[in-house]
Amino acid sequence: MPTDIQGLGLGLASRFAANPLVQKYGLSKPAEKIAYIATKKGFQLAQKALAKKSNKPKDLKSLPAPAALFDLSLTEEQQMIRDSVKSYAEHNIRPLALSADENAELPETLLKDAEELGLNYFAIPENLGGVGQLSPMTNALVAEDLGWGDFSLAYAILSSSSVVNTLSRWGNDQQKSNWLPKFCDENQVFNAAIAVQEPQPLFNSELLNTKVKQNKKGYIITGSKSLVPLAGKAQLYLVVAQFKGKNQVFIVPAETKGLQFQSSPAMGLRAAEVGTLTLDKVQLDKHALLGNNLPQHKAFCYQTFIDSSHLAWCAMAIGCCQAALDYLVPYVNERYAFGEPISHRQSVAFMIANMKIEIESMRLLVWQAASRFERGEDFHRDTFLAHHLCMDKSMEIGTNAVQLLGGHGFTKEHPAERWYRDLRVLAVISGGLQL
Amino acid sequence: MINLEVPKKLRVLVNQARQTADNVFRPISRKYDKAEHDYPVELDMFAAIMDGMNDALVDGGAGSGKLRQGTKDSSQVQNGINMTTVLGLAELCRGDVGLSLTMPRQGLGNAAIAAVANDEQLARFGNKWAAMAITEPGCGSDSAAVRTSAIKDGDDYIINGEKIFVTSGERADAVVVWATVDKNLGKAAIKSFVVEKGTPGMEVTRLEKKLGIKASDTASISFNDCRVPRANLLGSEEVSLDKGFSGVMQTFDNTRPVVAAMAIGVATASIERTRELLKKQGIDADYKRPAKLSSQLEAEIYQMEAELEAARLLTIKAAWMADNGQPNSMEASISKAKAGRVANYITLKCVELLGTVGYCEDELLEKWARDSKILDIFEGTQQIQQLIIARRLLGKSSSELK
Numbered sequence: 001m002p003t004d005i006q007g008l009g010l011g012l013a014s015r016f017a018a019n020p021l022v023q024k025y026g027l028s029k030p031a032e033k034i035a036y037i038a039t040k041k042g043f044q045l046a047q048k049a050l051a052k053k054s055n056k057p058k059d060l061k062s063l064p065a066p067a068a069l070f071d072l073s074l075t076e077e078q079q080m081i082r083d084s085v086k087s088y089a090e091h092n093i094r095p096l097a098l099s100a101d102e103n104a105e106l107p108e109t110l111l112k113d114a115e116e117l118g119l120n121y122f123a124i125p126e127n128l129g130g131v132g133q134l135s136p137m138t139n140a141l142v143a144e145d146l147g148w149g150d151f152s153l154a155y156a157i158l159s160s161s162s163v164v165n166t167l168s169r170w171g172n173d174q175q176k177s178n179w180l181p182k183f184c185d186e187n188q189v190f191n192a193a194i195a196v197q198e199p200q201p202l203f204n205s206e207l208l209n210t211k212v213k214q215n216k217k218g219y220i221i222t223g224s225k226s227l228v229p230l231a232g233k234a235q236l237y238l239v240v241a242q243f244k245g246k247n248q249v250f251i252v253p254a255e256t257k258g259l260q261f262q263s264s265p266a267m268g269l270r271a272a273e274v275g276t277l278t279l280d281k282v283q284l285d286k287h288a289l290l291g292n293n294l295p296q297h298k299a300f301c302y303q304t305f306i307d308s309s310h311l312a313w314c315a316m317a318i319g320c321c322q323a324a325l326d327y328l329v330p331y332v333n334e335r336y337a338f339g340e341p342i343s344h345r346q347s348v349a350f351m352i353a354n355m356k357i358e359i360e361s362m363r364l365l366v367w368q369a370a371s372r373f374e375r376g377e378d379f380h381r382d383t384f385l386a387h388h389l390c391m392d393k394s395m396e397i398g399t400n401a402v403q404l405l406g407g408h409g410f411t412k413e414h415p416a417e418r419w420y421r422d423l424r425v426l427a428v429i430s431g432g433l434q435l
Numbered sequence: 436m437i438n439l440e441v442p443k444k445l446r447v448l449v450n451q452a453r454q455t456a457d458n459v460f461r462p463i464s465r466k467y468d469k470a471e472h473d474y475p476v477e478l479d480m481f482a483a484i485m486d487g488m489n490d491a492l493v494d495g496g497a498g499s500g501k502l503r504q505g506t507k508d509s510s511q512v513q514n515g516i517n518m519t520t521v522l523g524l525a526e527l528c529r530g531d532v533g534l535s536l537t538m539p540r541q542g543l544g545n546a547a548i549a550a551v552a553n554d555e556q557l558a559r560f561g562n563k564w565a566a567m568a569i570t571e572p573g574c575g576s577d578s579a580a581v582r583t584s585a586i587k588d589g590d591d592y593i594i595n596g597e598k599i600f601v602t603s604g605e606r607a608d609a610v611v612v613w614a615t616v617d618k619n620l621g622k623a624a625i626k627s628f629v630v631e632k633g634t635p636g637m638e639v640t641r642l643e644k645k646l647g648i649k650a651s652d653t654a655s656i657s658f659n660d661c662r663v664p665r666a667n668l669l670g671s672e673e674v675s676l677d678k679g680f681s682g683v684m685q686t687f688d689n690t691r692p693v694v695a696a697m698a699i700g701v702a703t704a705s706i707e708r709t710r711e712l713l714k715k716q717g718i719d720a721d722y723k724r725p726a727k728l729s730s731q732l733e734a735e736i737y738q739m740e741a742e743l744e745a746a747r748l749l750t751i752k753a754a755w756m757a758d759n760g761q762p763n764s765m766e767a768s769i770s771k772a773k774a775g776r777v778a779n780y781i782t783l784k785c786v787e788l789l790g791t792v793g794y795c796e797d798e799l800l801e802k803w804a805r806d807s808k809i810l811d812i813f814e815g816t817q818q819i820q821q822l823i824i825a826r827r828l829l830g831k832s833s834s835e836l837k
Contacts, residue, residue, distance in 0.1 A: 007454030010484065014459040017480035032483035069442045069514045070755055078437075137437055204728055329828055349825035349836055350818075356828055357769050360752075361745035368439040368748060382744075384722040389741040427727070 072367070078138050085142050088117055089149025093157075097150035100271035101418050106156055106230070107271075112189050119161040120183040123168040128177060129184035134168055136308065136435040140315040140370040143435070144363075147319025148326075151422035152271040154316055155432065159229045159272070162312070162434035163192035163238055166249065169434075170291040170300040175251065178287070179236065192236040195225035195277050196309070196431020205240075205247075205306050205430040210279070212243040212250060218286040219243070221250055224278045227429055231275025232261035238290070239279070240305075240431060247302040249290035258282040268421035305434070307383040308373065312433035314366045314386050317394040317426050318359060324401040324419050325355045332404060351400050358393040365389055370435065391426045398423035439748060442514045445522055452523045455481065456530025456700075461799075464531045467650035468802050472642050474606065475534060475650055482539035498523075499545040502689040507760030515758035517689060521696040521750055528700025529707075532806045533650030535697065542603050543567035543814070544611035546693070547627060547686045551670045560629055566607035568598035568656060575600075576819045578613065579622035583658065585614035592616070592628060592668065594636070594661040600813070604654025605639045608632050612658070616674060624674050629667040636661030647805035691767040691814055692753040698778035698810040699747050705785040705803050706739055712789060712798075735788060739781045746774040765827045772820035775811030782807040 074082065092114075096107045119142065124130020139161075146154035164183050167176060182190045198209055210223025221241055228237070237252040237259075252259070260278040291300040332343040332352065342348045369382035401416040402409035409416040441449060459481050467475050489498045501516045527535040535541075544565025552560065574580040583596025594614055604610060609631045617624040630637055636659045643653040665672070713719070718732060726734035753770040756763035782804040786793035793800045811817050826836050 004450070004454060007458045010455050010481070011458035011462070014462070014477045014480060017477045018463070032480055068444075069438065069512050070440065070518065070751060071436055071438050071512045072752060072755065073436070073512065075436055202728065204724065206724070325828075333829055343825075343829045343831065344836055346818075346822070346825075346836075349829060349831075350821045352828055353772075353821040353824040356824055357749075357773050360749060360766075360769055361742075361773060364439065364748035364752060365741070365745055367437055368744075371437045371439060381722050384725075385737065385741040385744050388726055388737050389745055392738070392741075 074141070078141060081138060082141055082145060085117060085145040086148065088114075089145050089154075093146065093149030093153050097153060097271070097415065097418070098412070100150075100153060102412070104265045104270040104273065106233070106273050107153075110153060110156065111160070111191060114157045115186075115189065117157075119157070120164050123161070123165045124180045124184060125168065125176065128180045130168075130180070134165060136311070136373040137367070137370045139165070139435040140311060140366055143312050143315035143433070144319040144322070147316030148323045149319075150271070151316060151320045151419070152269040154319070155229050155269055155272040158312065158316075158433055159193045159234070160191050162194055162309075162432070163236065165308075165434045166194065166238055166290070166305070167251075170249070170294075170298075170305075172291055172294050174287055175290065179251070182235075190236070191230050191234040192238070193228055193230045193234045194238045194240075194309075194432050194434060195228045196240045196306075197225060197227045197429055199224055199226040199276060203430075208240060208242045208247055210239065210241040212241045212248070212284075214243075215283075217283055219250065219284040219288050221252070221279050221282050221284055224276060226264065226276045227266065227269070227274045227425075227432065228261075228277045229269075229272040229274055229432060231263065231273060231277060233273060237277065239277070240302075243289070249300060249305070250284055250288045251290060252279075252282075252284060252288065256282060256284065266425075268418070268423070268425055303380060304373075306430055307369075307380055308435045309431045309433050310387040311366060311370055311373070311383055312435045313426055313429060314362065314390040314394075315370075315435075316433075317390050317423055318362050318366060320419055320423055321355065321359050321362070321394050321397040324397055324416065325352070325359060327415065328352060328355070328401060328404050348404065351404060355397050355400065358397065362386070362390045362393055373435065387426075394423050394426055439751075441522060441751075445514065445519055448519060449522050449526055452526035453529070455484075456527055460527065460530030460534045464534070464650075464799055464802070465796070467533065469649075471644060471649040472652060475537060478534065478538060482541075485538065486540065499541045499543065499549070499690075499693065502546045502549050502693070502757075504550070504685075504689065505758040505760045513758045514755065517692065517754035517757040518751060521692050521754040524693055525696040525700040525703070525747075525750075528697040529704045530700075531650065532697055532701050532803075532810070533648035535700075536648055536651035537603055537606065539606075540564045542607050543686075543690055544607065544609065544629075546690045547611045547669065548629065550686045550689055551627075555666070556629070556669065560609060563608040563631070564603070564606070565609045565611055565629065566601050566603040566654075568601045568604065568610045568612045570598065570600045572597060572599055576816055579625065581613050581615055581625055582618070583612065583614040584618065585612075585616050585626065585628060585663075587616065587665075588662075590665050591662050592665060594628065594630065594658040594663060597655070597657050599655045600643070601654045601656055602651055602813070604656050605642060605652045610637075610656065611669065620674055626672070627669045628663050629669065630658070630661060630663050631667075634661055634663065646808055647802065648809055687815065688762075688764050688767045689757055691771040691820075692750050692757070692763075694810060694814040695746065695750040695753070695770040695774035698774035698807065699743065699750060701803050701807050701810070702739075702743050702746070702774075702778040702781040705782045705800060706736070706743065708798065708800060709785040709789060709793075710736070712792060732788065735784060739784060742777045743781060746770070746777040749773050765824055768815070768820040768823040771815060772817055772824065775817055775820070778807040779811050 100107050121130045123134040126132040146157055167179055212219050212221045235254045239250050239252050241250055261275050263275045266274055332348050333341050335342050365386035369379045369386050372379040372382055398420045402420045405414055405416050408414055463477055498520055505513050505515050542565050544567040547567060548560050548565055569578050585592040585594045609629050612628050612630050613625055615624045616626055638657050639654045640657050641655045720733040720736040726737050750770040753763050753766040756766055786800050786804045792798060
């Protein structure tokens with residue numbers, strides 16, 4: 001930061017004070033008095049000027065101004081949503097998690113039931129049947145609480161609403177009115193998924209191998225996508241591909257000719273029925289390019305898209321880690337060894353304390369990034385750091401959850417081994433979700 | 436409404452503190468690192484400026500001497516004295532931790548006085564520079580084992596004992612001393628007393644030579660039949676098993692985030708300088724590729740920045756809770772634990788990354804790596820913070836989880 005007038009004055013005052021003459025002749029006391037008064041006055045003036053500046057009438061069209069104060073309290077609406085999602089996670093998701101993971105199968109009624117939560121409706125504009133409120137911050141809270149229920153079932157549930165959020169944020173009018181009302185149909189579940197990840201080592205979401213060319217009928221897409229949730233089960237896919245040197249999203253209906261799905265279960269995320277989608281010169285129609293013809297300021301932004309997905313994964317991981325901590329606290333208190341609860345040992349207790357410290361760390365970084373995203377501010381660095389931290393700490397917590405349960409943690413008697421597997425995906429995945 | 440930005444009204448103060456760090460502290464940083472135990476004369480002038488700044492703040496000011504728990508008012512969010520102090524001090528410690536610690540009238544004793552003093556005591560001691568004397572040769576983290584005694588004698592207490600590691604113990608105008616009024620009653624009998632400089636029977640016996648924060652004096656003080664008026668006892672005189680010790684400990688809920696803020700300051704300084712030096716070598720971590728696709732050096736920077744950002748937000752959170760009257764013991768410990776270890780890790784990692792440039796005295800990086808160590812020790816070590824957090828989470832007493 002450049003030195004300003006005050007800084008210059010401070011430097012001078014400091015040099016003056018150290019001058020041996022000042023010390024010798026006792027000049028420092030009167031000078032200190034002057035310094036006190038001058039600073040107090042100058043500082044009050046500066047504050048007044050600042051207050052005046054911020055009282056200027058706001059341009060109504062501009063984005064909402066940042067809230068004036070540091071604040072970690074949820075709005076009433078957010079609290080209500082949280083309560084209902086958490087309760088849903090506890091009663092409707094958790095009981096399904098074990099067998100869904102073992103069978104690597106999505107419980108048949110899950111997605112239909114989850115519609116009760118109304119997650120798809122938030123982002124959809126009012127005229128198309130929704131609420132018209134796309135709030136990344138609230139979505140991050142929802143993702144955390146669903147992740148607390150179960151990581152891979154949460155992935156499945158959030159898959160469709162992620163597509164809704166993407167279409168609402170960047171779709172052009174034709175795309176919005178064509179696709180969004182389908183998510184509001186109460187008689188029929190409409191599922192969708194986002195495909196970004198590609199099956200090769202050192203995958204970099206900036207350098208996609210899936211490529212698109214334009215032709216008379218629309219676009220031709222070729223490539224392969226991995227870890228796609230609801231693979232083969234969804235009615236609509238958003239596939240990310242390189243087109244004219246840029247990374248873009250393409251809208252691919254499930255009935256498009258030439259889509260090949262292959263189930264490819266992974267270490268974790270098993271209940272989300274992840275699979276690989278292969279597209280070999282598949283013809284897409286003219287409306288396939290997301291946000292085509294939109295003016296610059298509304299245009300699709302790939303970095304925001306990727307950052308938003310990373311934040312969603314982070315939020316889910318935080319929920320999963322919180323679930324682990326909630327599970328371990330009673331366990332280490334009840335498990336006896338050497339005549340006392342193992343929680344009486346520092347080696348155990350400190351692992352619990354560190355879980356808490358890091359869960360709080362991850363949460364605040366994600367909240368910072370998500371709230372900046374919501375206010376339309378740059379949130380790339382915040383997301384980058386949040387993602388970096390969450391990768392590191394959530395995987396550590398997944399490991400320690402098994403360790404604290406000892407041999408029992410290694411068995412399917414306890415959910416820890418599932419968290420251990422699910423949380424690894426943080427280091428692996430880009431895309432799939434969208435706040 | 437969730438918002439993790441530093442409020443606009445505090446940015447003036449943060450900038451002022453930053454200017455001070457750059458223009459007052461940094462130029463004399465090395466001088467007082469070498470001249471351990473010399474009094475930094477520049478600081479009197481600076482303290483006057485600081486007082487002017489703190490007193491001008493619209494919301495009632497900042498600084499250790501003003502730290503208090505806010506009152507709970509759910510209708511309105513407060514960003515008050517705790518947050519202001521934390522933000523200001525982080526900036527000052529970006530300049531120099533040792534000098535920040537020896538700033539007149541900003542002692543931890545001031546925080547103790549602010550937290551529990553009555554109005555009469557505030558009037559008498561509010562403007563005095565007060566140090567804090569807890570540790571003894573035989574007890575550090577185990578502060579309930581304090582052996583210094585304070586025996587009532589008419590309207591006075593007579594203090595006997597030996598205190599060590601008293602930050603600013605020689606320079607301060609007064610020392611807040613922890614002493615037991617009855618050794619048989621355990622920690623409930625521990626009270627704190629304000630002992631003014633020059634009180635007969637109180638003597639500074641030695642100054643420590645230290646690894647870092649050399650600009651700040653660390654004194655041993657002995658008390659031999661030191662007579663202190665009863666009116667100098669902070670808080671309630673009555674020995675109560677419910678409230679006694681926890682009352683004294685309450686100060687920590689306010690001061691731990693402050694020490695965490697110091698850690699954030701010195702860690703920020705290290706990363707900033709390291710980035711500057713690496714940039715001259717053409718290395719700039721620009722957040723474009725994830726760490727596993729970046730160079731090892733960039734990955735190290737990302738790791739440091741992520742950890743620092745987490746520590747920073749945890750610290751502001753703990754202060755925010757104090758400002759809003761929310762019980763924050765656990766969050767205060769979380770912030771201190773995280774910031775303390777993160778500052779150690781970052782300042783040492785920066786030295787390591789820069790090789791001899793980091794290790795030699797031409798740069799301040801080696802000094803910061805020495806200064807930072809204390810921040811994971813005083814005001815409760817890393818391990819003590821973890822114990823506090825674990826006891827809270829697990830619902831354990833100090834006799835169960837030792």
